[in-house]
Amino acid sequence: MIRKISKNEIDKMDFLYRNNLMNAITGYKSANLIATKDHEGLSNLAIFSSVTHFGSNPPVIGFVLRPNTVLRNTYENIKSSGEYTINHVNSDIISDAHHTSAKYPPEVSEFNYTNLSEEYHPCTNAPFVKEAVIKIAMKFHEEIPVKINGTILILGTVQKLILPDSIIAEDGFVDLNTAKTVAITGLDAYHQALQINRLPYARPKDKPFEIQD
Amino acid sequence: MIRKISKNEIDKMDFLYRNNLMNAITGYKSANLIATKDHEGLSNLAIFSSVTHFGSNPPVIGFVLRPNTVLRNTYENIKSSGEYTINHVNSDIISDAHHTSAKYPPEVSEFNYTNLSEEYHPCTNAPFVKEAVIKIAMKFHEEIPVKINGTILILGTVQKLILPDSIIAEDGFVDLNTAKTVAITGLDAYHQALQINRLPYARPKDKPFEIQD
Structure with a gap:
């Protein structure tokens, strides 16, 4: 049976039900540990599922912060030090x-x-997670406030990638299956992934409704 | 062998190599089709791997657009109609x-x-993708220009969710494995996912270095 859920119903849902539902319906999410250090040398580590590719040239990565939660350390340390690392969660x-x-x-x-x-x-100066297979040193670039809900988009540029040579293909593609990187759904579900295939660069067909070979 | 790649090396890479690498190193990405309609009734459909959860209350979803590419239709139609749909890609x-x-x-x-x-x-008025198992009607809220690379973050609010009742758990969690939703890595690799587990809400341990039971 198909269920149709309106915004009005979402707004009235129980807090946890809505959180589980809304965190799941965008699809699979990246699983990364963000590590920082404060000005006194105290390190901080927090998991994020919102790390997103924003561009390759320059290499820009973003993630979303809720500054009024436990993640405040991450925000303050990034703002004060200008540095952080992104570390893939593996199984x-x-x-x-x-x-x-x-x-x-x-x-x-x-x-x-x-x-x-x-x-x-x-x-x-930011710590990496030793047990992570894929590690990224980041430099803070900009914070963008999202007015509708008080979240903050943090944008940074890649300073260094650290990963096994063996999982990088000739064309630069990275094999995350072999790296055992996991994906997240919802707030708390972790998934392993299995590549179905890589598809060739898509070129327009000559005529509508053709089956591509 | 561990490879360390500096920003300077990334900046000098061949275009496609850098694109493949940078699109892969953020982890697994959501796979969604965004559908729109222009003021003359012509529909448009484009795949995106940047659809990201921004908040549950209100229900906010974002995605990243490169307006100078083939995706321009999506941008113009969203701006003129104020509406779009997000449809999960399945295997x-x-x-x-x-x-x-x-x-x-x-x-x-x-x-x-x-x-x-x-x-x-x-x-x-925006079209949905009939073959998608999970479909979301969205209302455009705001565009945020990202100055560093000219991309645009599009934020919208969920107006309606359409999905099978059978994949929604009692607590609102959605089973994307059963929905056959896929994940993307890089520019062109599609993955099926298999849930390892759901973990309980994390509570602080009393003492450092304890093993949580």
């Missing part, structure tokens, strides 16, 4: 990655409450 | 969904060059 570290969403007080490093470890590279 | 319609990225002239409807069909509901 071996799901439990620890998910645990970073727990509401710890600001003086606590999530690295100390999980089995995830800090790793450092000369390209940035 | 049965990958080829046709991918084909909507071909550069057709503006006077062509991609519905006529694929096996995807228009479907209409009273909630909006």
Whole structure:
């Protein structure tokens, strides 16, 4: 049976039901740990499902913050240091990655409450997640306030990519299946992925309704 | 072997190599068809991998447009009509969904060059994709220009959700595996997903380094 749900019904839903539903209906989401450091050297780690490609040249990545929540550390550290790292969640570290969403007080490093470890590279003062297979050093570029709901879009530029050479194809494509990167749906569901295929660059057909070979 | 790629190397890469790499390193992406109609009734259909959850209350969804490309129809139709639909790509319609990225002239409807069909509901004048399992009617809210690369973030509010009742759990969670929704990596790779698990709401541990039971 097909269910039709109006905006009016969504607005009246129970908080958690609406949160589960609205977080699921956009499709599969990226699963990334964002790591930062404050001016006193305290590290912070938080999971995000909103990391999104914004452009390749220059290499721009965005993610969405709700500044009035537990994620405030991430925001403040990015604003004060100008640096952060994005680390892919893989299937071996799901439990620890998910645990970073727990509401710890600001003086606590999530690295100390999980089995995830800090790793450092000369390209940035921000910590990387050692257990992540794909790691990205980011430089803060801009914050864009989203007035309708008080969220903030954080845009940054890629400073360094760190990943196994073996998962990069000749044409630059990256095999996330082999990297065991996971996808998120809703607030709390983690998925492994299996590539169906890569499709060739799409070119217009000569005539309508043709079946492409 | 671990490869470290600097921003300087990314900036100097061949166009396609950089595009493949940068589109892959953010993780799994949503796969959605956005359908619109112009003021003369001509429909347009285009695939996007940047549809992102921005909030549940009000229900806000965003996606990123490059207005100087084939996607211009989508932008102009959304601006003039104020309406669009978001339709999940499932594994049965990958080829046709991918084909909507071909550069057709503006006077062509991609519905006529694929096996995807228009479907209409009273909630909006924009077409839905009949073959999609999960469909969302959207109302345009705001466009936010992203200065660093000339892209545009389009924000809209959910007006209606249309999906099978059977894939909605008691708590509002939606089973995208059963809906056969696919995920995208890079520019052209489509993936099926398999849920590993749903994790409980994360609560702080009493002590560092504890193993959560």
